[in-house]
Every structure is written in structure tokens, then in C-alpha cells.
Amino acid sequence: MSQNTLHADYPWTNPDAPFVVAAPMMKITLGRLAVTVSANGGLGFLAGGFDLSPLAKDLAEAADLAKSQGLQLHDGILPIGVGFQNWGSDLQLALTAIKEHPVAAAWFFAPKQLSDLVDWAKEIRAVSGGKTKIWIQIGTVAEALEVAKTSQPDVLVVQGADSGGHGLAQRASLLTLLPEVIDVLAEEGFNIPVVAAGGIVDGRGAAAALTLGAAGVALGTRFLACDEAVIAKGYQNQVLNVTDGGASTVGTTIYDVVRGIHGWPRAYNGRGVANSTYHDAEQGMSEAENVQKYKEAMQQGDAGWGPEGRMTTYAGTGVGLVRQVMSAGDIVRSVQKEAIQTLQKSAAKHVK
Ligand SMILES: Cc1cc2nc3c(=O)[nH]c(=O)nc-3n(C[C@H](O)[C@H](O)[C@H](O)COP(=O)(O)O)c2cc1C
Secondary structure, three states: OOHHHHHHHOOOOOOOOOOEEEOOOOOOOOHHHHHHHHHOOOEEEEEEEOOOOOHHHHHHHHHHHHHHOOOOOEOOEEEEEEEEEHHHOOHHHHHHHHHHOOEEEEEEEOOOOOOHHHHHHHHHHHHOOOOOEEEEEEOOHHHHHHHHHHOOOOEEEEEOOOOOEEEEOOOOOHHHHHHHHHHHHHHOOOOOOEEEEOOOOOHHHHHHHHHOOOOEEEEOHHHHOEOOOOOOHHHHHHHHHOOOHHHHEEEEOHHHHHHOOOOOOOOEEEEEEOOHHHHHHHOOOOHHHHHHHHHHHHOOHHHHOOOOOOOOOEOOHHHHHOOOOEOHHHHHHHHHHHHHHHHHHHHHHHOO
16 A cells, blocks of 8 residues: 555545644544644544543544534544554443444554454444554554554554653664564565654654655654643643753653553553653652652642653653644644655755
8 A cells, every 4th residue: 555545545634745643642632633633634533542431422522523624524434533542442432432423543552462453453344334444553563563464454653762652661763663664564465554653743754754664654742732732731831841852751650650540561651751750759759659749749730740840741752843832734734844845855965
């Protein structure tokens, strides 16, 4: 399947520009953000997270929003995707929601074991009559190959080590991971388009990923700074202020601990800005005391964020490139435009 086929499967996307996706971000990427991205030539994923009890209601709201923005159903399908954190998600709730509001794509991430995704893929394809495409986000070459063989995804999302939020603790950056995944899939006879995620914040990063062979790019951290994100001001301000993400962010499980989130598979951690929660844990503070201090920080509202604060600022290493809050539609268009310009400039400079 070529990049054009990706556009063909999601016909509202701009065929004359790179394929830009808003990755699902739990509690942050809901209907408004997903719908706005799709209404502006990209593909937005509403985050289902791991508690799917509000999903049917969230999709109903997204359907109303899509209607109000003039975003047409395509073949009876709502032109957005839904992202699942499979380790804690209930398949029956997912099926009920998708049956009521069929979506263009279902994005799987972080199952307890990869084999769990076989049933998810089969059942969602069955309930949607094959109209809901299956996307699977993976972090290693071995994972890519295994899910290609077992779940036959329509799209593979390759998540490199720079990504914000959760990801495999041990994995490579896109620069090496993406071409190796593409090579191995081709060698094994798979023809699955690959979308790159992790550290792509602007058109330059998008151009780099496309040059490495990606059929499209998925951005998370960049969309933390958009008008349509459901995000506290204190969190969003940190995304704008923090620089030098390789030094200022860390992959850790302590932010799940203080937030009372249990059940992530052991191979995962979450990348966020290092703050007092993290530094105190490193210095040996007990989990109980850290949780208590986190609860106190929650009372401070927007002042609870920041490198000296305790509230979690999940973000990728690209956080230093995020400088201003924009509308989600402008982000899609600016990434597309800059990617094209970057590719043209680069070719003019380097290709005789
Ligand atoms: C705040 C935040 C929350 C996230 N939540 C989810 C999620 O619920 N499901 C998921 O599949 N990925 C989640 N991710 C990871 C994204 O799917 C994606 O891999 C990542 O954002 C790409 O890297 P970037 O942040 O550098 O753009 C999250 C990322 C962030 C930054």
C-alpha cells in the first residue's frame, strides 16, 4: 500500500500534502480536537484511554461536532479514529461504542500481550463490516513483525524513543527504528503503510520521517499546545516554557504511581518533564509520601505544574520546539506546508 492508498482510505484528508495525524492522548484529545484535525485535512484520533465507560457518549458528542463543522460521514463512517490503551480496555465497551458510532480507524496500544490484539482486530472489523481500519502502535522491530503476522493491521504506527507519554522503556529513536521496521516488513512480504510517531513537532521532523519512508506522521506533544486540547493552563504553559527536551524530560513510572494509575505492562514507562515528584523519588522519597505531596499539589491549580512543581507534564523530547498555542487546523496545515518546503529545499540543496 502506498502513501496514496492511505489518503484513499481516508478521503477527507488532503491528497496534495503529507498525511498528518493527531495521536490519541488520554483525557486530552477528545472530540473537538479529533474532529477539528479531520475537518482540516488530517486524521484526528479521539483518545479512549483504558476506561471506556464514557466512550459511547464521547463518540456521540464527536458525531454532533462533526455535523456542526460540516464534516461529512464517509460511507456511514465518522471521519475520525479512536485510540485504545488495550492493557486496561474492555473490548465489549469498545464494540458497543463503535457499533453505535462507526469510526474510520481504531488505534491499539500497549496490550498486556500482543496476541490480545488478534481478537480486538477481528471483532472490530466484524462489527464495522471492515470499515473501521486497524492501526497498531508498536515500539520495536520484533513487535512490528509479530503484529503484522498475527493481527494484519491496516497501518502500523512506529513509536520512536522521543515520544511523549507512554512508550516502551527500551526502544530506538525513529532515525533507526523506522527504516529497520520498513525493511523487515518488506523482506517478510508485508505491504503495510507505516506512520511515524515520536519527536515530530513541525514540518522539518515530518519531512525527515517521510524521507525515511513513512507514509504519514503522528504528532502528540505538538497538539498539547492547541486551542482544542482538553488541558489545564498550568500544563500547557509548561509545554510552551520547557526547552531542551532530551535533558528536561525523563521516562519514568513514578507519574503513574502518584496519579494512582496501575496496570501498565511492565515494559512501559511515561516520558514527561522532570519535576519534584521525579527528583524526590530518585532521592528515595517513599511512594506514600510522594502520593501525599502530589495530592497537595493538586490543590494548587495551575501553580502545581513546573519543574519545581509536582503535577505531571507528559511531553516528548520535542517539547522545546513547541513555542505557541495554535488552532489544531493551523497546526495540521503548517506541518504539511513546512514539510513540503523542507523536502523541496533539501532536494534542491543535495540532489544534483
Ligand atoms: C500527554 C500524552 C498522552 C498520550 N496518551 C496516549 C494514549 O492515550 N494512547 C496512545 O496510544 N498513545 C498516547 N500517547 C502517545 C502518542 O500516541 C504518540 O506516540 C506520541 O505522542 C508521539 O510522540 P510526540 O509526543 O513526540 O509527538 C500520549 C502522548 C502524550 C504526549
